[in-house]
Amino acid sequence: MIRFFVFLIFLFLYIPIAYVVASSFMDGGEITGKWFAKLFEDPIVIRSFYNSLSLAVLSTLFSVILGTLAAYAFLRTNLRFESLFYTPIVIPEITEALSLLLFYKLLSFPLGFYSVLLGHIAFNIAFVFVIVKARLSTQLRSVEEASLTLGANEIQTFLRVTIPMAMPGIVAGSLIAFTLSWDNFVKTVFTTGPGFQTLPLLIWSQAARGIVSPSLNALTTLMLLISFILAYLYARISIRRE
Amino acid sequence: MVEFAVELDGVCKSYSNFEAVRDINLKIRKGEFFSILGPSGSGKTTILRLIAGLLFPDRGSIRLMGEEVTSVPPYKRNVGMVFQELALFPHLNVFENVAYGLRVRKTPEGEIKKKVKECLEIVNLDPETFGKRKINQLSGGQQQRVAIARALAIEPSVLLLDEPLGSLDMKLRHHMMSELKRIQKVVKTTFVYVTHDQSEALVMSDRIAVINAGRIEQVGTPAEIYETPATKFVAEFIGEMNFIPAEVHNGGLISEIGMMKVSKINGAKRVLVAIRPEKIKLGCPELDNVYSAVVEEVAYLGGFLSLKARINGICLKCLTSSDLRIEENQRIELGWRADDAIVFEA
Amino acid sequence: MRHFLALPFLVYLLIFFYIPFLIVLLYSFGFPSFTLKYYSEILDHLTLKVFINSLILASITTALCLFLAYPVSYYIALKAGKWKNFLLILVILPFWISFLLRTYAIMTLLTPLGLMFTFPAVVIGMVYDYLPFMILPLYASLERLSRSQIDASYVLGAKPYETFMRVTLPLSKPGIIAGIILVFIPALGEFVVPAMLGGTYATIGTITWDLFLRYHNWWKGSALSVVYMAIVLFAITVYIKRSGRIEL
Numbered sequence: 001m002i003r004f005f006v007f008l009i010f011l012f013l014y015i016p017i018a019y020v021v022a023s024s025f026m027d028g029g030e031i032t033g034k035w036f037a038k039l040f041e042d043p044i045v046i047r048s049f050y051n052s053l054s055l056a057v058l059s060t061l062f063s064v065i066l067g068t069l070a071a072y073a074f075l076r077t078n079l080r081f082e083s084l085f086y087t088p089i090v091i092p093e094i095t096e097a098l099s100l101l102l103f104y105k106l107l108s109f110p111l112g113f114y115s116v117l118l119g120h121i122a123f124n125i126a127f128v129f130v131i132v133k134a135r136l137s138t139q140l141r142s143v144e145e146a147s148l149t150l151g152a153n154e155i156q157t158f159l160r161v162t163i164p165m166a167m168p169g170i171v172a173g174s175l176i177a178f179t180l181s182w183d184n185f186v187k188t189v190f191t192t193g194p195g196f197q198t199l200p201l202l203i204w205s206q207a208a209r210g211i212v213s214p215s216l217n218a219l220t221t222l223m224l225l226i227s228f229i230l231a232y233l234y235a236r237i238s239i240r241r242e
Numbered sequence: 243m244v245e246f247a248v249e250l251d252g253v254c255k256s257y258s259n260f261e262a263v264r265d266i267n268l269k270i271r272k273g274e275f276f277s278i279l280g281p282s283g284s285g286k287t288t289i290l291r292l293i294a295g296l297l298f299p300d301r302g303s304i305r306l307m308g309e310e311v312t313s314v315p316p317y318k319r320n321v322g323m324v325f326q327e328l329a330l331f332p333h334l335n336v337f338e339n340v341a342y343g344l345r346v347r348k349t350p351e352g353e354i355k356k357k358v359k360e361c362l363e364i365v366n367l368d369p370e371t372f373g374k375r376k377i378n379q380l381s382g383g384q385q386q387r388v389a390i391a392r393a394l395a396i397e398p399s400v401l402l403l404d405e406p407l408g409s410l411d412m413k414l415r416h417h418m419m420s421e422l423k424r425i426q427k428v429v430k431t432t433f434v435y436v437t438h439d440q441s442e443a444l445v446m447s448d449r450i451a452v453i454n455a456g457r458i459e460q461v462g463t464p465a466e467i468y469e470t471p472a473t474k475f476v477a478e479f480i481g482e483m484n485f486i487p488a489e490v491h492n493g494g495l496i497s498e499i500g501m502m503k504v505s506k507i508n509g510a511k512r513v514l515v516a517i518r519p520e521k522i523k524l525g526c527p528e529l530d531n532v533y534s535a536v537v538e539e540v541a542y543l544g545g546f547l548s549l550k551a552r553i554n555g556i557c558l559k560c561l562t563s564s565d566l567r568i569e570e571n572q573r574i575e576l577g578w579r580a581d582d583a584i585v586f587e588a
Numbered sequence: 589m590r591h592f593l594a595l596p597f598l599v600y601l602l603i604f605f606y607i608p609f610l611i612v613l614l615y616s617f618g619f620p621s622f623t624l625k626y627y628s629e630i631l632d633h634l635t636l637k638v639f640i641n642s643l644i645l646a647s648i649t650t651a652l653c654l655f656l657a658y659p660v661s662y663y664i665a666l667k668a669g670k671w672k673n674f675l676l677i678l679v680i681l682p683f684w685i686s687f688l689l690r691t692y693a694i695m696t697l698l699t700p701l702g703l704m705f706t707f708p709a710v711v712i713g714m715v716y717d718y719l720p721f722m723i724l725p726l727y728a729s730l731e732r733l734s735r736s737q738i739d740a741s742y743v744l745g746a747k748p749y750e751t752f753m754r755v756t757l758p759l760s761k762p763g764i765i766a767g768i769i770l771v772f773i774p775a776l777g778e779f780v781v782p783a784m785l786g787g788t789y790a791t792i793g794t795i796t797w798d799l800f801l802r803y804h805n806w807w808k809g810s811a812l813s814v815v816y817m818a819i820v821l822f823a824i825t826v827y828i829k830r831s832g833r834i835e836l
Contacts, residue, residue, distance in 0.1 A: 002667070003663065005659050009656055009659075009660050009719070010660075010678055012716070013682065013719065016693035016696065016697050016716065017685075017690075017693050019697055020692070020696050066596050066597045066600055067597065069594065069596065069597060070593065070596075070597035072590075073590055073591045073593035073594035074594065083828075084598070085597070085598075085601070087601075088601070088605055092773065092776075092777045093774075094777050094779050094793055094797075095612075095777065095816065095817055095820075096605070096608075098612070098796060098809065099609050099611065099612045099813070100608050101800060102608060102611045102612055102615055102806055103604075103608035119604065121600070121604070122604035122605050125597060125600060125601065179684055183685070183686035183689060185686060186779065186780070189801075190800070200688050203688060203689070207688075207692050208783060208784055210695075210699075210705065210784075212695060212699045216692070220692055223689055224689060227685045227686075227689075228681070228684070231681055231684040235677065
């Protein structure tokens with residue numbers, strides 16, 4: 001009986017997703033790819049896609065650098081007050097988003113690409129920090145020392161030992177940071193200005209009015225696909241680590 | 243020609259709130275298998291890290307092969323180190339692990355190949371079979387061998403080993419002990435071996451430094467350390483020892499078990515007389531010290547019997563041949579030679 | 589010396605995370621002047637109603653998630669056998685999809701069912717989005733419980749029901765608390781789900797949106813956020829005190 005119940009729960013979790021994906025390929029009773037073709041012809045979609053992508057790539061780059069350095073510093077020394085580093089993870093996103101909005105308003109910082117990017121980084125670095133730190137080998141310190149005794153100086157050791165050993169964590173942190181930025185909505189909507197639109201904002205602008213449409217389904221399917229690819233990559237590197 | 247591979251002269255090192263080692267003077271001869279033996283937290287790893295250059299002393303100086311290296315960074319010291327956690331490079335295969343030190347020295351490729359092969363052979367790992375393996379595909383004993391080969395590849399002036407056998411099981415540990423001894427004979431490098439395990443130190447070493455609470459208690463050959471411990475700590479830490487409190491009266495010793503004869507007495511009034519269990523003999527009335535005792539406990543150890551015998555308030559451990567038939571509560575006669583007892587200040 | 593490597597990180601968080609929070613605090617007291625009127629304003633009956641709405645919604649969501657998730661976590665942790673990893677992946681996968689997309693997905697089903705813009709629609713959407721957040725911590729605590737602890741209870745004469753009540757349930761309590769916190773806190777301030785599925789059902793999330801993005805009333809919006817944050821910080825502090833740390 002419990003088995004049947006569990007089965008129903010998983011149906012509940014996955015039927016909506018399956019339904020969106022299926023209906024994005026349907027036109028009446030026919031299977032079609034035309035909704036996707038339409039997407040790729042729509043200049044607003046292309047523009048938003050480009051915006052989302054550059055946002056995700058840049059915020060990943062910066063948050064991985066800052067977060068990894070901090071995680072490394074944490075491993076090497078006895079820094080305290082760790083909770084100061086990951087507070088952004090436990091604070092509800094909407095609170096964070098509105099406080100950034102006020103911050104920008106107070107400074108008269110123009111709202112648009114840069115305001116959104118800076119906000120995304122603030123949110124992502126905490127995640128990168130936690131993930132990289134969890135994956136940094138506790139043995140890293142003694143392996144670095146081994147490298148020093150073998151004649152490699154600090155810079156050689158950093159390039160030949162530290163970076164390669166931290167790589168799984170850095171890759172995992174990058175994937176998480178990319179995902180968080182790629183489909184972020186709340187933070188983006190609060191800190192964006194006129195003229196800067198991302199894919200989630202595009203979906204929101206129609207879905208918020210209760211509109212369900214085939215082209216929206218296609219767009220959602222596309223974003224789901226990218227999320228699944230990222231999740232798959234993450235799972236692969238995590239499993240290889242075992 | 244330099245006589246000493248490592249010289250420590252008045253070396254002190256403190257951490258923020260405690261003194262790790264104090265006034266360490268050590269001269270380790272070239273080609274020697276030298277052990278630093280002490281309980282955990284005694285500062286023995288600190289000494290090793292000071293030699294490696296992973297720590298720098300607050301005071302004192304360090305020389306390697308006669309050369310002053312007190313403030314030289316580790317990568318310019320050319321010491322090999324085998325870490326307690328082994329610290330192998332998980333992202334490199336066996337060959338590249340061993341080649342690492344040569345690569346950063348920009349050694350030509352052909353020479354690297356030759357040297358790595360040679361070092362893997364020294365530690366009994368077949369270069370063909372193991373060269374391409376990942377570190378996590380190796381057993382604990384094999385990882386141990388790679389760590390040693392990696393440290394030997396740079397032809398270090400001294401090889402430092404930080405409790406490398408700690409994580410191995412009993413059987414493998416005994417095997418690796420004779421392996422280390424063999425490797426040392428082959429490469430003729432100075433080995434400095436840190437351990438808390440006295441049997442490792444006694445079996446392998448040419449000389450041992452016993453260290454306690456950041457200070458050296460005694461330096462000597464295994465036999466010297468065992469037979470003539472310089473301090474009460476050494477006597478207690480190495481092997482089994484019975485201690486009998488006694489007082490000096492008119493040049494003789496009086497204790498709870500009666501009068502005692504010893505070969506020499508130091509100046510103190512209250513002393514501890516130390517005697518090894520195996521030096522206590524049963525039923526030999528001609529010995530210098532003979533007492534009547536009651537057997538409290540008998541444990542059969544195969545070739546030996548381990549006894550606990552009580553003389554008044556003092557309980558002594560004795561080791562004797564298992565040919566004797568001894569039972570609990572039996573009254574026995576035991577004794578020892580005056581030369582076998584060591585006297586310490588109480 | 590190495591801890592300077594954490595400096596850029598901390599400076600960044602200070603500027604883009606901690607200082608903005610101080611600004612919210614300032615605005616809630618009427619910046620640039622000083623007044624408590626915005627706090628008294630959010631106590632009016634309309635805003636109070638919103639708080640109550642949010643509490644009701646978050647409570648129902650949390651309770652439903654707990655009852656639906658427990659059997660699932662129990663099954664994955666103790667009964668799934670070779671399916672365990674596969675089912676775990678199915679639970680974790682939704683974490684990689686944003687609430688916006690998942691809410692849109694359930695919307696495509698609610699629309700033909702004619703449920704849109706009703707309270708049940710909001711509840712279904714909330715449970716749909718938050719269920720994985722409950723399954724995972726419950727699973728983690730049940731996973732730690734070993735099969736032999738349950739067997740020991742059977743051998744000692746406890747029936748399955750008694751074993752569940754006396755062994756399984758008490759031992760999974762840390763997971764239950766973690767799950768409740770992970771669902772209740774964000775659910776309380778949830779904006780996307782009620783905004784997309786609920787029509788006029790106002791919550792802390794939707795009214796925050798209105799105050800900031802529609803009426804530009806920074807001051808009242810800030811006061812509301814400060815009160816919400818106070819609730820959140822209280823809950824998190826209690827949780828950290830109990831469990832010692834936060835697990836991801």
